[in-house]
Amino acid sequence: MNKDVCRIKGSRRGLVITISAGADFAEVLRQLQEKLSAAEGFFAGAEVKLAFEDGQFSKEQVDALAELISAFGMSLDRAQPVTRYSPAPSVGEAYKEAEPAAGEETLLVRRTLRSGQKIHYDGNIVVMGDVNPGAEVACTGDIVVLGSLRGVAHAGIADRVDAMVFAFRLEPTQLRIAHYISRSPDEKQPQPLGPEVARVVDNMIQISPYTHWGS
Incomplete structure (x- = not known):
């Protein structure tokens, strides 16, 4: 090889x-x-x-x-x-060393992520497509999926508990925000009527309809 x-x-x-x-x-x-x-x-x-x-x-x-x-x-x-080439610090280290003063940058991914594909970014990530099972998205900021999220998502790397994960259909195999972890339930859940958002509330990840977020 x-x-x-x-x-x-x-x-x-x-x-x-x-x-x-x-x-x-x-x-x-x-x-x-x-x-x-x-x-x-x-x-x-x-x-x-x-x-x-x-x-x-x-x-x-x-x-x-x-x-x-x-x-x-x-x-x-x-x-x-x-x-x-010189080795760069990890995403978490980079965020701790220099938090952007004027807001984080955003990476736009204009396609569906298939199994085995991974995106790690220092900032926010917007996926214009689905995140399929076996795919992974991780970043220091927020994750927005303009499609179905069925893979692994980790927002708020470096302990950003105020980060959020948004998707038109939120069914991740594993969802992480900062150091909090949530897994998909074993039993099939009712389909949501619209987009959903996940954020940390009372020391746990809470998923709610996007229209109710912040109410």
Whole structure:
């Protein structure tokens, strides 16, 4: 099995593609094309930065990466030079170190998340689609799903107890807000008549119709 030589990760300003130290460029292109093809347009419209764990590719190689990225509807950020990789703090650590002064940023996910797909973000997440069983969404802020939430959702990482989770249909396999955890009931529940919101009330996660939230 070939070593994973490139990794795609979301950041507060877009996507970062990290190239492993000593990676063969042909293998980098092959794996990157394979990963982007498997995502089926999931990253379309995103701005991409490149980071290298060791050294730096030539201008021609960066141009080849930019061409491949462009073929999948993304753009390479050339405003800043390609940088060497340095490990970033975890989402929780980043939030504790620097809470945004003018409100959190929001990541817009314009598709349904299928089983095995995971989105972790320092800020809020809005999913324009469903979160299917086996998919996972986690962030430091709020989670809004404009569809059905049937996977795992964790809002308020770093103990943000004021975070909330909203969905047109709220049926998560596991729901977490800060350090509070709620699981789906074993027995089938009546279908809600409209959107629902989950938040922490009296030291437990409470789910209520969105129209009644805050009343």
